[in-house]
Amino acid sequence: MGFAFAKLFVLLLLPLLSSLTLEHSxxxxxxxxxxxxxxxxxxxxxxxxxxxxxxxxxxxxxxxxxxxxxxxxxxxxxxxxxxxxxxxxxxxxxxxxxxxxxxxxxxxIYEVKEGDTLYHIAAEIFSRLVTFQQITEANGIANSSLIMPGQELKIPxxxxxxxxxxxxxxxxxxxxxxxxxxxxxxxxxxxxxxxxxxxxxxxxxxxxxxxxxxxxxxxACNSSIRSDSLDFPLLAANGTYVFTANGCVWCTCDAAANNSTLRCEPSQNKPSRWETCPSMQCGASDGLSLGNSTTSGCNRSTCSYAGYNNSIIFTTLVQDSTCSQTTPSNDVTRISLNWDFLCILILLCFHLFQ
Structure with a gap:
């Protein structure tokens, strides 16, 4: 009787063990x-x-x-x-x-509540973004069954x-x-x-x-962020925005509107680590402000964000063209074909009326 019960218990436990092994792998x-x-x-x-x-x-x-x-x-x-x-x-x-x-x-960092288990924390609270084995390893837990209310766990x-x-x-x-x-x-x-x-x-x-x-x-949208900037590499996916430079700069990634280029401008927020936001101009004091552009003919100059350090917000002047690119060779080819057709038509007329 005892052996039969033990065998039944093992059979019932196997699916759970296999699912946990699968999750771990x-x-x-x-x-x-x-x-x-x-x-x-x-x-x-x-x-x-x-x-x-x-x-x-x-x-x-x-x-x-x-x-x-x-x-x-x-x-x-x-x-x-x-x-x-x-x-x-x-x-x-x-x-x-x-x-x-x-x-x-x-x-x-998650604080353990009464009745929590590592599996519950991983699979249900953090929606299976992490496994209970990974939480165990990240926190050096010797026995995954022994966690206490109030205990703080790093979630990797x-x-x-x-x-x-x-x-x-x-x-x-x-x-x-x-x-x-x-x-x-x-x-x-x-x-x-x-x-x-x-x-x-x-x-x-x-x-x-x-x-x-x-x-x-x-x-991610292209940017002009310097490699020595504290926020390098500043990455934003299409349809998203980020605040950077201690909250002073607001950058948006709109691939359709900005040709996959990160567009940044002053956020108007109160900075988190500075009393006031540093200057955000390109060049001299009368130069362009961050996010602003000026156009001359087909050339557009934009004051773009380039990063920050402990006291300065970096900017750079980015040049691009606003004129649509045409292909002159296509027009020349079309004109050449029209003249060829006209010459053939004239020669044909001369031949018919001789």
Whole structure:
């Protein structure tokens, strides 16, 4: 009787163990070999109806406007803005690469509540963006069954800072939807199947597991940020905006309107670490202000953001052409063909009337 009960218990336990093993093998973190840190995004799937303020607190995001910008929401959107269950909210995180794996640096930190388990924290509170094994390892927990209310846990969210296909991108941790495919994900986010397969080490479609995060590279707007700037590389995906330079500068990425170039201007916000925002002009005191342009003929000069340090906001004058490019050779060819046709017609008339 005792042996039969033990056998039944093992049989019932096997599916749970296999699912946990699958979860552990499927979510090994994102490849990240870059020596630098960067700004990345994770897609948080809300479990219940909630609001932006609650999400901000959960992920320890300092400024609400960081979440608003990542989701293309108006800067006037309040913390009480309702978010429905199963809605995806993009969360900006600071990504750090270590041992060829990218994880969120420093935040979020989660305080254990009464009745919490590591599996519940990973799978339900943080919507499977991380596994309980990864939380265990990141916090040096010897026994994953022993966590105490009030205990603070680092949540190692997946991310990357690597260039993709030779271009700088914003890496986005996307939770795979049921029955979706690499083709559908690639189409949704403006990339291709080959790129998704390569950066996620996916060699077969059945390795794409619903409910697990996949690394999706979002095309970033071009910018003039200096490599010695404190916010280098400043990356923003299409349809998003970011605040930088201690909150003094507001940069938007609108690929259609600005030819995939990051457009920055003074934010009018109170700076976070300066008493007042430094000058944001190009050249002399009577020069162009950040974000403004002047045009002469086909040439346009724009005062663009180039970064900042502890006391200065860098600017640079960017030149581009406003005139549409025509192809003279096509017009010349068309005129030449018309003359050839006319000459043939005249010769034919002479031949007929001889």
């Amino acid at each position: 499927a979510a090994q973190g994102f490849n990240c070999s870059s020596p630098r840190s960067c700004r990345a995004l994770v897609g948080y799937v809300t479990v219940n109806n909630t609001d932006l303020g609650t999400i901000q607190s959960l992920f320890n995001v300092k400024n609400l406007r960081s979440i608003l910008g990542a989701n293309g929401l108006s800067v006037s959107t309040p913390r009480t803005h309702n978010i429905s269950a199963q809605q995806v909210i993009k969360i900006p995180i600071n990504c750090v690469c270590y041992n060829n794996t990218g994880t969120s640096g420093g935040a979020p 969210l997946p991310c990357s800072c690597d260039d993709v296909n030779g271009e700088k991108v914003v890496h986005y941790a996307h939770i795979v939807k049921p029955e979706s495919s690499l083709e559908e994900i690639a189409s949704e986010f403006g990339t291709d199947e080959g790129t998704l397969s390569r950066i996620n080490n996916i060699t077969a479609e059945n390795q794409l597991i619903a409910g697990e995060p996949i690394d999706v590279p979002l095309k």
